[in-house]
Amino acid sequence: MAYILRKFGILVFTLWVAATLNFILPRLVPGDPVGAMMARYQGQLTPDAAQALRIAYGLTDQGSALTQYFTYLNNMLHGNFGRSVSQFPSPVTDIIAQAAPWTIGLLGVTTVLSFLIGSALGLYSAWRRGTWLANILPPLALFVNAMPYFWFALLLIYFLALKRDVFPISGNLDPFVGDAFTPKWWTSMLRHAALPAITIVVTAAGGWLITMRNNVMSVLGEDYLAFARAKGLSERRIVNRYVLRNAMLPSLTAFGMALGFVVGGSILVETVFSYPGLGFYLFTSVNAKDYPLMQALFLMIAAAVLIANFLVDLLYAVLDPRVRDGRPA
Amino acid sequence: MNRRALSLTLLLSATLGTALAAEPRTTFNVVNTAPFSGKNYNPFTPAANHLPPTLSAIYESLFYVNALDGKVNPVLGTKYTWSKDNRTLTVTTRSGVKWSDGQPFSAADVAFTFNYLKANPGLDLTGIWKNGVKSVTAQGANTVVIAFDKVNVPAFYYIAHLPIVAEHNWKDVKDPLTFTNDTPIGTGPFVAETYSTQAVRVLRNTSYWMPGKPAVDAVAWFATNGNDASLLKMLKGETDYGYIAVPDPNKDYKNKGANFTYWWPVNNLNALYLNTTKAPFDDAAFRRALAMAINTKEVADKAYAGVVPPADPTGIIPGQQKVWKPGTAATLAPRLNVAAADAALTAAGYRKNAQGQRLGKDGKPLPAFKILVGSGWTDFITMAQVIGEQLKPLGISTSIDQQVFASYAGSFQTATFDTGVSWGWGSGPTPYNLYYQSFSPEFSAPVGKTASSNLSHFTDPALTKAIDSFSATSDPAQQKALMSTMVTTVMKNQPWIPLTARTSFNVYNTAKFTGFPDAQNPYNEGSPSDQVGARLMFLNVKPR
Numbered sequence: 001m002a003y004i005l006r007k008f009g010i011l012v013f014t015l016w017v018a019a020t021l022n023f024i025l026p027r028l029v030p031g032d033p034v035g036a037m038m039a040r041y042q043g044q045l046t047p048d049a050a051q052a053l054r055i056a057y058g059l060t061d062q063g064s065a066l067t068q069y070f071t072y073l074n075n076m077l078h079g080n081f082g083r084s085v086s087q088f089p090s091p092v093t094d095i096i097a098q099a100a101p102w103t104i105g106l107l108g109v110t111t112v113l114s115f116l117i118g119s120a121l122g123l124y125s126a127w128r129r130g131t132w133l134a135n136i137l138p139p140l141a142l143f144v145n146a147m148p149y150f151w152f153a154l155l156l157i158y159f160l161a162l163k164r165d166v167f168p169i170s171g172n173l174d175p176f177v178g179d180a181f182t183p184k185w186w187t188s189m190l191r192h193a194a195l196p197a198i199t200i201v202v203t204a205a206g207g208w209l210i211t212m213r214n215n216v217m218s219v220l221g222e223d224y225l226a227f228a229r230a231k232g233l234s235e236r237r238i239v240n241r242y243v244l245r246n247a248m249l250p251s252l253t254a255f256g257m258a259l260g261f262v263v264g265g266s267i268l269v270e271t272v273f274s275y276p277g278l279g280f281y282l283f284t285s286v287n288a289k290d291y292p293l294m295q296a297l298f299l300m301i302a303a304a305v306l307i308a309n310f311l312v313d314l315l316y317a318v319l320d321p322r323v324r325d326g327r328p329a
Numbered sequence: 330m331n332r333r334a335l336s337l338t339l340l341l342s343a344t345l346g347t348a349l350a351a352e353p354r355t356t357f358n359v360v361n362t363a364p365f366s367g368k369n370y371n372p373f374t375p376a377a378n379h380l381p382p383t384l385s386a387i388y389e390s391l392f393y394v395n396a397l398d399g400k401v402n403p404v405l406g407t408k409y410t411w412s413k414d415n416r417t418l419t420v421t422t423r424s425g426v427k428w429s430d431g432q433p434f435s436a437a438d439v440a441f442t443f444n445y446l447k448a449n450p451g452l453d454l455t456g457i458w459k460n461g462v463k464s465v466t467a468q469g470a471n472t473v474v475i476a477f478d479k480v481n482v483p484a485f486y487y488i489a490h491l492p493i494v495a496e497h498n499w500k501d502v503k504d505p506l507t508f509t510n511d512t513p514i515g516t517g518p519f520v521a522e523t524y525s526t527q528a529v530r531v532l533r534n535t536s537y538w539m540p541g542k543p544a545v546d547a548v549a550w551f552a553t554n555g556n557d558a559s560l561l562k563m564l565k566g567e568t569d570y571g572y573i574a575v576p577d578p579n580k581d582y583k584n585k586g587a588n589f590t591y592w593w594p595v596n597n598l599n600a601l602y603l604n605t606t607k608a609p610f611d612d613a614a615f616r617r618a619l620a621m622a623i624n625t626k627e628v629a630d631k632a633y634a635g636v637v638p639p640a641d642p643t644g645i646i647p648g649q650q651k652v653w654k655p656g657t658a659a660t661l662a663p664r665l666n667v668a669a670a671d672a673a674l675t676a677a678g679y680r681k682n683a684q685g686q687r688l689g690k691d692g693k694p695l696p697a698f699k700i701l702v703g704s705g706w707t708d709f710i711t712m713a714q715v716i717g718e719q720l721k722p723l724g725i726s727t728s729i730d731q732q733v734f735a736s737y738a739g740s741f742q743t744a745t746f747d748t749g750v751s752w753g754w755g756s757g758p759t760p761y762n763l764y765y766q767s768f769s770p771e772f773s774a775p776v777g778k779t780a781s782s783n784l785s786h787f788t789d790p791a792l793t794k795a796i797d798s799f800s801a802t803s804d805p806a807q808q809k810a811l812m813s814t815m816v817t818t819v820m821k822n823q824p825w826i827p828l829t830a831r832t833s834f835n836v837y838n839t840a841k842f843t844g845f846p847d848a849q850n851p852y853n854e855g856s857p858s859d860q861v862g863a864r865l866m867f868l869n870v871k872p873r
Contacts, residue, residue, distance in 0.1 A: 050781060051459075053375065055451035056506050088378045089507035090367030098526070162561075170558065175528030175551060176352075274554045276364065276526040284364055284554075289735050 003317060011310045018302035023072050026291045027065075034059065057085060081296040086288035092296045095281060102172055103270070103277030106193055107262040110200040115255050117201065118208025123247070125209065126216035127239065138213060145206030153199045153272045160195060167195045170274035196273045204258075211254060215247035222246075249320060253312055260308030264301040353532060353546035355872045357842060360559045360568040364552045368524045370513035372492035373452040373505060376859040381550045382531045384492055385863035386519035387429075391420055391439065392489035393861055397594055397648040397854045399758035402865070405434070405493055405516060406473075411803050415482055418475040426538045428495045429513075429520045440467035441496035443475070451506045455487035462488075480801040483765070486757050490861050518543045518868055527552055544871040545842075563838050564589070570845070570866070571836045572857040576707070577634040578836070588840040592847045593832035594855050595647050597753045597763075598640040599709075600825040601700070601716065602784045606744045606776050609689060614677035616823040620663035621670035623719055629829040632711040640827035643816050644753060645760045647830075648851070653760050655813035661820040667722050674723060687724035697726040701740055701749030704731035709750045712828055741784045744776040752831050754782035759808075764815045765796050768824070787824030844869040 034053045053059075063071075075082065081092035118141075125137040144152075161169040168174075174188040219225065220243070228242050258265075266279030274280065278297060285293040316323045361381060369379045372388045391406035401409075408421040426434040443465035446453040453459070461481035466474050475488065498514045499505070513521050516538070519531035530549040537543070551568060553559045560575060562568045564585060575581050578591045601623070603610040610616060625639035641647070642662035645654050675681070678690045686694040700716060702709035710729060717727040730749075732740060740746040755766025766772055766782040770793055773783035780786060795814040802808055819825075833855035837845045846852050846866060853862035 049375070049454040049456065052451050052453050052456070056374070083507065084367070086377065087366035087369075088374060089369065089371075089509060095367060169561070170553065171527045173525065173527060175525065175549070176523055176530065271554065274364070274552070274558065280364070280554070 003323070004314065007310055007313045011306055014306050015303060018306070019073065019076060019299060020069075022295050022298050022302070023069055026295065057088065058083075076299070082292040084285070084290055084293045086285060086290040086293065092292050095293060096278065096296060096300070099276060099278050099281050102275060103263060103266045103279060106196060106275065106277065107200070107266045107269070108259075110197045111204070111258050111262055113197075114201045114204035115208050115251075115258070118205035119212040119248075119251060121205070122209040122212025123216055123239070123244065126213045126220065127243070137209060141206035141209040143206070144202055145204075145210065147203060149199065149203050149268055150272050152203055153195070153269070156195050156199060157272075168192050172275050172277075192275075196269050196275055199272075200269060208251070211251050212247065215250055216243055219243050219246045245319075249316070252315060252319070256308045256312030256315070257305070260305035261301075263297075263304045355545045356530070356547040356549050357545045357570070357867065357870055358568040359548065359550045360562045360571040360573075361550050361552045362556055362559045362571070362573055364554060365524075365526060365529060365550075368509060368511060370510040370521060371505070371508050372494065372510075372513075373446075373449075373454070375454060379859065380524065380529050381857075381859045382519060382521065382529060382548065383513070384859055384861050386531045386548055386867055387513050387515040387517045387521060388492040388494065389516045389864070390490045390492055390861050391422070393853070393865065394486050394489050394758045395852070395854055395862065396756060396758050397596060397646070397851055399649065399652070401489070405439070406489070409485070411482065415480045415801065415803050416477045418477070418485065418488070420473045420475065422471050422473060423538065424471055426516050427536055428498070429515055429517075429534055429536075430495075430498075431536075432495065432497060434493075434495070434516050435470045436467040436473045437470075438496050439473045439493055440465050441500070442491065442493045445494070445499060445505070446491075449505050455491070457484065457487055457491065460484050460487075482803045483757070483759070483761050483800050486762070492861075517864065519548060522547070539868070543868050544844075545867070548867050560836075563836055566838055566840055569838050569840075569842050569870075572834050573836045574834045575836065578636055580634070582836060588838050590837045590839055590845075590847075592835045592837070592845070592855060593636065594835075594848070594851060595638070595830040595832050596854055597646065597756050597831035598644050598827050599712070599750060599752050599829045599831050600640065600644065600827045601712075601748055601750055602741065602746075602825045603748050603823070604744055604746055605785050605787045605824050607747065609679065609695065610748065612677065613822045614673065615679065616826075617663060617821075618670045618673040618677065618679075618723075619720070619725075620823050620826045621665065621673065622667050622723055623716055623826055623828070624665050625826075625828050627719070628712050628715045631715050632708045632829060637832055638830050640830050642820065642827055643760075644763060644819075644825075644827045645816070649758075649760055653809070653812050655809075655816050657813065657817055658820065661817060663823070663826075667719075671723055681724045685724050695725060697728050698747040699728050699730040699749075701730045701732065701737065701746040703737045704733050712750050716828075739779075742774070742779045742781070744774075744780070744786045749784075750828065751784060754784060760812060760816075761796075761799050761808075764792075764812075764819065765800075768792055768815075768819065769796050785824035787822065789818055789822060792818040841873055842870045843873055844871045 034050050034057065079093065083089050084092050084095055087095060121137055121141075125134040128134040157169055160166045168191060172189065172192050173185070177185050177188045179185065225238065225242055228238050263278050266277055267283055268279070269275065270277045270279035271283050278300070281293065282297045285297065359381070365380060366378050370383050370387065371379055372383050376384070389404050391404060392409070393402040393404055394400070395402065403423075405423050405426065406420045407423050410419050411417070412419070420439070422436045422439055423434075428434055443457070443462075447458050450458070461477045461479035461484060463476045463478040465476075468474055493516070495514050502508050518534050518537045518539070520534050522532045523530040528549055528551050530547055533543055533546050551562065553562060556573050556575070559571050559573045560582065563571050563573070563582070575591070578593070582589050582591060603616050603619070605611050629637055629639040641650065641654070643654055643658050674687065679695070680688050682688055682694065689695050700713040702713050710731065713727070713729045717729070720727060730746070741749055741751060753763045753767060755763045757763070768783060768785070768787055768789075770783070770788040772781040773786050773788055774780035776786075792815055795811045795818070799808055799811040799815070802811075835846070835855040839845065846855055852869065853865045856862045
């Protein structure tokens with residue numbers, strides 16, 4: 001219990017630090033949003049618009065830095081992140097609510113898939129080493145894992161979307177697909193998700209394969225495994241109860257982290273495929289100096305990583321008795 | 330079992346059936362080089378914040394002034410007259426126009442729109458109420474009277490382009506600054522239909538006031554995340570129009586097929602701005618000598634693959650030169666002559682030392698001055714490189730200072746730069762807008778404070794007086810004389826060095842449609858689709 005409480009305390013503290021940094025950092029960047037807006041219009045907006053924009057964006061009277069900080073913390077606790085500047089007047093929360101399902105759907109599913117596929121192949125290649133398939137897997141995994149992500153994505157786009165019209169080049173849905181969740185909608189959604197999903201699974205699974213293979217190899221050398229063999233346990237029981245359970249632990253930590261990075265890690269895939277999820281909006285908001293949207297997204301990334309870590313810690317307490325019973329020495 | 334299969338087929342055919350019935354027969358497809366902002370049809374938010382059909386297809390203004398040549402096209406206003414003293418503008422509004430909800434449009438709606446901006450200053454993006462307008466009233470159903478307390482004839486441009494909204498629709502809007510106007514009611518040729526983050530579509534307004542128009546049933550915009558993706562869509566024939574800055578439009582677009590055409594009319598300039606608050610750029614003789622050493626033809630050719638011409642030394646765009654370029658401009662224009670530039674610098678007190686370095690007036694070598702450009706902007710970086718090479722024979726060395734957008738703009742505005750390449754921060758139907766916004770003291774500021782648009786931070790009493798007098802007269806002869814004063818003062822002082830023309834980026838695929846604006850028929854300035862002028866293109870394009 002003390003273990004969990006301590007971990008929770010650390011979680012809350014780091015979240016506060018992240019939120020504070022998130023408040024300070026954008027304010028250190030030179031330039032003001034209205035000036036940037038004026039310049040972006042390249043002389044089409046009259047300079048009188050500056051004052052109008054200041055009023056519109058609520059930049060006229062903001063109070064001292066300290067007041068702003070407490071307003072910010074208070075708003076944040078109430079889930080109020082203000083209005084986006086680049087997509088004014090949409091509230092930031094609306095934009096995130098609209099984008100999040102796409103990212104979590106695409107990245108969440110593919111992260112789990114690549115973990116499962118990669119780990120299963122890793123286990124196989126360690127357990128059955130000596131057969132040709134098991135031997136060819138690790139170098140292949142190293143190769144696909146080392147492949148630059150966007151390069152593989154561009155290859156797929158070139159061959160499967162441009163040369164042959166198998167999959168769409170970009171986007172998440174056909175433009176005029178009609179109501180959501182109809183058969184037409186599902187088909188369109190899956191067709192659009194195919195290429196980004198393949199890219200992620202292929203490039204990420206290799207990493208899991210290597211990790212899992214290494215873990216299994218080290219477990220195979222343990223005495224308890226020799227003992228289990230000597231007892232005459234079935235292969236299946238050895239794999240499930242002895243090898244997998246122990247080899248999983250280090251992988252699980254990494255998997256927790258990977259889940260946390262779903263939000264932040266989506267930038268590349270979503271930019272390459274113009275997939276309108278959180279990463280895509282993070283990219284565009286940074287380009288447009290859209291501080292409210294940036295702040296909310298960065299905070300989400302930080303929170304996702306921290307919470308995922310916390311959950312992994314909890315899971316460890318369940319899986320590994322040493323952690324659960326561990327007392328300060 | 331059978332029954333279930335049957336109902337499933339029925340359900341499927343029903344969904345497909347309705348989908349097919351709603352599909353318009355001819356759709357004009359436009360590619361957007363940026364993702365859409367949220368669902369916002371509020372015409373009073375800045376253009377980047379509302380959806381592309383808002384100003385170009387749904388809402389209309391009183392007039393459309395073509396900024397290329399100053400021609401005024403009637404829209405909701407049919408006629409306008411200035412009073413003798415230029416203090417009253419009377420506009421006759423069109424009769425027989427209906428809002429898309431069926432209610433009649435009248436002059437009262439126009440008066441309401443103007444007064445709505447007065448009540449909500451955050452909406453007044455063109456500063457109509459800050460620049461002389463005193464009152465706007467409707468007289469009867471077809472006349473609007475706009476009274477001024479300060480004479481300001483050029484304000485007509487902004488008055489003409491204000492989007493007009495329906496009083497019955499907007500009078501109860503609580504917070505117009507954050508209102509997203511989900512179901513817009515306009516007088517324009519199209520009505521809003523579908524919005525998603527991928528595509529926006531509008532359908533033909535069947536009761537539009539111009540008989541027989543528009544010729545297409547729908548206009549659709551598709552979002553991409555940049556120029557490359559947009560160009561691809563154009564080349565694949567998926568879209569008919571795009572506003573895309575292609576680095577070499579002949580090689581990368583035109584030569585790829587018969588239907589691929591582009592029209593890039595000149596609508597602005599790129600100039601080398603000199604920071605006149607800082608030595609040696611505070612010296613007009615020094616600035617003029619620099620101008621004599623810069624070969625703008627070479628700058629333009631290298632930066633734009635020969636597609637964009639050099640700028641006119643006055644900065645006036647070709648469409649406006651016939652009316653506004655004074656005869657004296659030719660004699661004042663700096664002549665490319667490096668030897669003469671060298672001699673002029675020496676004569677002005679900037680000698681060369683034995684190593685060939687140019688010395689300041691204090692006798693010390695001039696430091697290498699920076700040329701500010703946006704980071705990664707290849708055209709501007711090329712310009713800076715070419716200029717650097719061209720100034721070397723004078724013993725002047727330069728370095729390129731790349732900055733990200735916000736600090737790039739900030740360095741200009743706060744006068745913390747040496748020299749820098751940027752565009753004309755002001756444009757309109759006459760060169761007045763350019764000169765006013767670029768050189769009026771009200772848009773300048775002391776070093777460290779933010780100047781709106783006077784990037785050289787240059788002011789001159791004669792120039793200021795000419796700018797002020799220009800806005801106070803509607804007499805063409807007087808305006809021409811004042812414009813001549815503005816042009817000659819700036820050319821003599823050279824606070825900037827006009828480098829290259831700046832153009833629109835219209836890219837067409839003419840496989841399915843005709844009637845695009847082009848050099849033979851430049852009926853609009855060729856603008857991205859969120860601007861007033863794009864409406865004319867959507868009205869004029871016809872299926873082949």
